[in-house]
Amino acid sequence: MNLIERYIQEVTRRLPEKSRDDIALELRSTIEDTLPDDYDEKDIKAVLEKLGNPAVLASGYRDQPMHLIGPHYFDVYISLLKMILPIAATISLISTIAVYFMGYHGEETVIHVFLDIAGFGVWRIIEVGIQTFFWLTLVFAIIERTDKGNDQQPLTVTLKKWTPDDLKSIPYIPKKKAIRKCEVFGSLMWTAIWATLYYYADNLIGIYEGGGDRLEFVTPALNQEVLLRYWPIVLILVVLEIAFALFKLIKGQWTKRLAVCNTAIELFGSTVFVMILINPDIMSQDFITYMADLFTITTKQVETWIIGGGAFFYMLFAAISVFDGFRKAGIR
Numbered sequence: 001m002n003l004i005e006r007y008i009q010e011v012t013r014r015l016p017e018k019s020r021d022d023i024a025l026e027l028r029s030t031i032e033d034t035l036p037d038d039y040d041e042k043d044i045k046a047v048l049e050k051l052g053n054p055a056v057l058a059s060g061y062r063d064q065p066m067h068l069i070g071p072h073y074f075d076v077y078i079s080l081l082k083m084i085l086p087i088a089a090t091i092s093l094i095s096t097i098a099v100y101f102m103g104y105h106g107e108e109t110v111i112h113v114f115l116d117i118a119g120f121g122v123w124r125i126i127e128v129g130i131q132t133f134f135w136l137t138l139v140f141a142i143i144e145r146t147d148k149g150n151d152q153q154p155l156t157v158t159l160k161k162w163t164p165d166d167l168k169s170i171p172y173i174p175k176k177k178a179i180r181k182c183e184v185f186g187s188l189m190w191t192a193i194w195a196t197l198y199y200y201a202d203n204l205i206g207i208y209e210g211g212g213d214r215l216e217f218v219t220p221a222l223n224q225e226v227l228l229r230y231w232p233i234v235l236i237l238v239v240l241e242i243a244f245a246l247f248k249l250i251k252g253q254w255t256k257r258l259a260v261c262n263t264a265i266e267l268f269g270s271t272v273f274v275m276i277l278i279n280p281d282i283m284s285q286d287f288i289t290y291m292a293d294l295f296t297i298t299t300k301q302v303e304t305w306i307i308g309g310g311a312f313f314y315m316l317f318a319a320i321s322v323f324d325g326f327r328k329a330g331i332r
Contacts, residue, residue: 074154
């Protein structure tokens, strides 16, 4: 009897207090009816083992799951988590960079700037990731406990039962044709970096002097006033690159349409870059003179090398990007 009382206690202590007495009476009656007339401890153990773990039995009385998110919603939960986390992390990183440079006044060197952004950016991504994980988990935990159905079959992303017809709406994506989320994240990050360098070039790009842990920014390489003349078309390019990155995230694979869009953006970007680069006033005269003295060449050669080299490498990487897009789009 001591084992029976302990078992009933273990079940009822997990139940609401108002229902404990009734369930204890019902449970005791069930156990005693199951036992033979002349029972011993071995018979009691056999009956209790058949009833199962007290926690599981109590869960059945409460009609509540013993898990945070069960199999019915787990696949939907994981799919949403994989989709939302990278987007939230990217937005948080871009916003961190934007907020940092809105309050930047040129006191720090470029090394300290990037170290600060890296530190704040990583911390911000972790913070946003934890917040996203917490709130999404909380929502699904509430849904799990308010759903009174007993069906534990996993749902699809559309919150319906899986059928073979669902396969018709799922495109087959070869591994080499797929667009990885880290690729999209890298594209957005690169856009944030070059846009930051463009709008703050007079504080970040140039000649640094000094040693140890302190570098002093001496001469900017580019004329900020000339750069800002092109800000409307640069802003359009930034918006196009962000929109294209998100479009790639949605599509999930390279297609002919994506490759054509990529080509158009690369051509537009190349045109803007070359148009800015060939402006005769784009580079600071102090920077040109400094570089000419450093390498013992003429100022004209400095301009030719920088403009020619910059245009060549930009066009090269643009051509590689266009070729790679069409190559992946053609994979079957």
